[in-house]
Structure formats: C-alpha cells, structure tokens
Amino acid sequence: MTTTEQPGAQPEPLRSRIAAELARTRARTDALTGAVDDDDLVRQHSTLMSPLVWDLAHVGNQEELWLVRDVGGREPVRRDIDDLYDAFKQPRRDRPSLPLLPPAEARAYVATVRDKVHDLLDGVRFTERPLVTDGFVFGMIVQHEQQHDETMLATHQLRSGPPVLDAPPPPEPRARVAAEVLVPAGPFTMGTSTDPWALDNERPAHTVDLPAYVIDAAPVSNGAYREFLADGGYDDPRWWSAAGWRHRTEAGLTAPMHWRRDGDGWAYQRFGRWAPVRDDEPVVHVCWHEAQAYARWAGKRLPTEAEWEKAARWDPVTGRSRRWPWGDDEPTAEHANLGQRHLWPAPVGAYPAGASPLGVHQLIGDVWEWTASPFHGHPGFAVFPYREYSEVFFGGDYRVLRGGSFGTDRAACRGTFRNWDHPIRRQIFSGFRCARDARPEEAHG
Numbered sequence: 001m002t003t004t005e006q007p008g009a010q011p012e013p014l015r016s017r018i019a020a021e022l023a024r025t026r027a028r029t030d031a032l033t034g035a036v037d038d039d040d041l042v043r044q045h046s047t048l049m050s051p052l053v054w055d056l057a058h059v060g061n062q063e064e065l066w067l068v069r070d071v072g073g074r075e076p077v078r079r080d081i082d083d084l085y086d087a088f089k090q091p092r093r094d095r096p097s098l099p100l101l102p103p104a105e106a107r108a109y110v111a112t113v114r115d116k117v118h119d120l121l122d123g124v125r126f127t128e129r130p131l132v133t134d135g136f137v138f139g140m141i142v143q144h145e146q147q148h149d150e151t152m153l154a155t156h157q158l159r160s161g162p163p164v165l166d167a168p169p170p171p172e173p174r175a176r177v178a179a180e181v182l183v184p185a186g187p188f189t190m191g192t193s194t195d196p197w198a199l200d201n202e203r204p205a206h207t208v209d210l211p212a213y214v215i216d217a218a219p220v221s222n223g224a225y226r227e228f229l230a231d232g233g234y235d236d237p238r239w240w241s242a243a244g245w246r247h248r249t250e251a252g253l254t255a256p257m258h259w260r261r262d263g264d265g266w267a268y269q270r271f272g273r274w275a276p277v278r279d280d281e282p283v284v285h286v287c288w289h290e291a292q293a294y295a296r297w298a299g300k301r302l303p304t305e306a307e308w309e310k311a312a313r314w315d316p317v318t319g320r321s322r323r324w325p326w327g328d329d330e331p332t333a334e335h336a337n338l339g340q341r342h343l344w345p346a347p348v349g350a351y352p353a354g355a356s357p358l359g360v361h362q363l364i365g366d367v368w369e370w371t372a373s374p375f376h377g378h379p380g381f382a383v384f385p386y387r388e389y390s391e392v393f394f395g396g397d398y399r400v401l402r403g404g405s406f407g408t409d410r411a412a413c414r415g416t417f418r419n420w421d422h423p424i425r426r427q428i429f430s431g432f433r434c435a436r437d438a439r440p441e442e443a444h445g
C-alpha cells in the first residue's frame with residue numbers, strides 16, 4: 001500500500017486534499033495568466049500554441065463538464081461556449097480568430113465554475129461510481145489544469161517582449177554522477193493498477209521482461225550536445241533517420257530551439273533573458289529527431305519506454321516497482337526540479353536524493369525525456385473515462401516522453417506518467433538520455 005492510497009479510505013482527508021490541490025493549481029494558473037496584460041492574453045505567440053486566454057477558459061470548461069455537470073448533476077454554467085473550448089473541434093492555429101471570452105469574462109467564468117465545484121465537493125461521496133472513487137475525476141481535473149499550466153509556461157517561453165516570469169536558479173550539483181548504469185536482465189512491473197489518480201494510459205500494471213541494458217545516469221547535457229554540434233552532427237545525414245534528415249533540412253535545424261551563436265560559443269534564451277549556455281545542464285528544446293541523431297552519433301540509441309521505466313522504478317532488493325525513483329513518497333524540493341520552482345533544468349548532480357536505487361539521476365523533473373517508443377496502450381488497456389484523453393492518439397505519429405520537466409507539477413507526474421508528442425516538436429521542455437544494449441561481458445559480469 002503506498003501512502004497515496006491511504007486518503008481514499010477516509011472521505012474527509014481526501015476532500016481537504018482535493019480542495020488544497022485545486023487551490024494550489026488555480027494559484028499557478030492565476031500567476032501565469034496574471035503575469036501579462038490583456039493584449040498579451042488574447043494574442044497568439046506561436047501558431048503551435050493557443051492564446052493564453054483560450055487555455056484559461058478551456059480549463060474552466062473541462063472542470064464544468066466533468067465536475068459541475070457530470071459529478072454534480074448541476075445545470076450548465078455556459079453551455080453556449082462548449083464548442084469554442086473543445087480542443088478537438090478547434091485546432092490551435094484557429095483559436096485566436098474564435099469569438100473567445102475576453103480576459104475579464106474568462107476569469108469570471110472559471111471562478112463561477114470553481115465556486116460550484118467547492119459547493120458540490122462538500123457533499124460528494126467517493127464511492128458511488130468509478131469516476132469518483134478515491135476522488136479520481138477531481139484528480140483528473142487537477143492534472144488537466146496543471147498540464148495546461150505547463151503548456152502556458154511553454155507559451156511564455158515563445159513570447160517576445162520583456163521578461164515577466166521570475167524564479168530562483170535551481171540548486172548546484174551536490175553529487176558526482178556516473179556516466180552510465182547497468183540495468184540487469186529480468187522482469188519488472190510496468191504501469192500501475194492501484195495508483196488512484198493514475199490516468200487510463202498508465203494502466204494496468206503488467207510484467208515486462210527486458211534483457212540487460214545500459215542507460216545514461218543523467219540526461220544528456222548541453223556540453224555533450226555541443227560536441228555533437230562541433231562535430232558537424234547537424235550536417236551529417238549518417239546520424240539521422242530518413243524522416244529526421246528531411247525534417248532537419250526543411251526546418252533548417254542547426255541547434256536546439258532558443259539557441260544562437262555567441263562568439264565562439266552558444267547562448268540560449270529563457271523566458272525573455274539571454275545567457276551563455278551552461279555545459280552541465282540537461283539540454284532542452286530538442287525534438288525527437290535531434291535526440292535520435294545525437295544518440296546514433298554517440299554510438300547509442302534512445303531508451304525504450306520500458307527501459308526508462310525500469311530504470312526509474314525497479315527496486316533490485318525487493319523486486320517491486322516504486323511510485324517514484326526514490327520511493328513512494330511525494331516529491332519534495334530535495335528530490336526533483338518540478339513545479340516551476342525554477343525556470344530551467346538543474347545541472348547534472350543537483351538531486352542526489354532523487355536518484356533511483358540503481359543510481360540513475362534526474363529521471364523526474366528537469367526535462368521531459370524522449371523515448372524510442374511510439375504511443376500505444378499498455379496490454380489490457382481500457383478507456384477511462386473518455387477516448388479523447390489518450391486512446392485516439394494511440395498508433396499515431398507520436399513518441400512517448402517520460403519523467404516531467406521543471407515546468408511539470410508533481411500532481412501531473414509520476415514514475416508511470418506518460419506524455420506523447422510529434423517527433424518534430426521542441427517547443428515543449430524536452431530533452432533525453434541515451435541507452436545501449438549491454439555487452440556480453442557487462443551483462444554477465
């Protein structure tokens with residue numbers, strides 16, 4: 001039994017935990033939307049992103065659909081706007097031209113919805129049906145808002161103009177980290193059937209048997225990535241897949257997004273500020289194709305999703321899979337760079353307390369890590385509670401990312417949490433680590 005399963009047994013601690021999570025999440029949404037003026041809120045900063053004011057009202061609309069109407073059985077607050085904020089009906093590119101609620105109206109709308117949610121939360125029973133068991137649907141709505149908060153943070157990174165976000169720098173390195181770690185052959189439990197707020201694509205728990213492999217003990221750093229650049233990696237089709245080389249050529253990729261030449265070196269832009277690239281930080285804002293090309297250049301490959309998860313969760317002493325690399329306890333500031341506490345990834349070695357039992361560091365937080373794997377349901381997958389959360393994306397042109405970034409909240413991240421995106425995307429906070437098959441003498445040594 002993990003600590004997170006305990007509140008489900010008692011409705012009052014669960015009720016107050018849900019209220020606290022909703023409030024904590026809304027404070028983040030308010031900070032991200034309050035940092036800019038109304039003109040900035042309605043503007044589209046990139047065709048890849050929505051205007052911030054769309055995300056805001058969409059968050060409220062999802063909360064209305066699931067909590068106010070479905071769980072609460074209440075009358076709609078604004079049935080007339082459902083289509084405007086349906087992510088499947090409105091492509092991001094078109095969202096700025098929609099008759100969106102202006103900022104003041106969007107704020108009033110999400111506040112009205114939230115008032116009704118607090119009202120119904122007082123009376124909800126957490127055992128009536130699967131949707132509300134252990135507060136699942138409330139957790140789903142918290143995670144949804146946090147996911148949009150990370151998306152809004154990515155929009156901030158694409159925005160031009162004076163900087164508006166501030167945070168202290170992440171911690172300095174506190175431990176030396178090995179280059180690679182051997183993960184011995186054998187079965188482990190992937191996914192979960194018991195984590196109460198885990199989403200459908202993380203379920204069910206199932207056994208995966210892997211041969212021995214070697215995985216990088218930390219995400220690939222800017223310093224290592226610069227060697228790939230200096231070695232002409234972007235100009236050498238040998239390292240790239242056919243699709244990757246085509247994309248690299250068409251998009252004119254020459255370095256990670258937000259990098260520019262700075263004398264002999266490189267500088268990067270982070271939320272409106274330029275700084276020299278720091279070599280010991282994980283590289284961020286690379287697409288899957290860039291990650292794959294680097295890995296091949298380095299004589300390695302990207303880990304599969306199962307390899308990532310075994311390195312993150314498998315405890316060689318007990319044989320069980322942990323909820324997080326360090327155990328089952330919720331992350332603290334000592335474990336991982338999560339929750340927008342800082343505005344960029346921490347240097348390698350900054351989180352020794354967050355390492356896995358095998359000594360793999362910074363799996364959680366810092367940067368989303370691209371894996372080699374396309375996005376599919378786990379064996380035994382069942383849609384819950386709606387197809388559009390994940391099933392409609394299975395089998396598409398997506399690659400799975402794991403572990404969360406500095407912009408991911410702990411509520412929307414776990415050792416089992418799965419994210420996915422197109423292999424050309426890099427406006428997200430994406431990095432990677434490499435893996436390779438174990439050599440025979442390593443596997444049996």
Ligand SMILES: [Fe+2]
Pocket residue numbers: 058062087144148
């Ligand atoms: Fe959404």
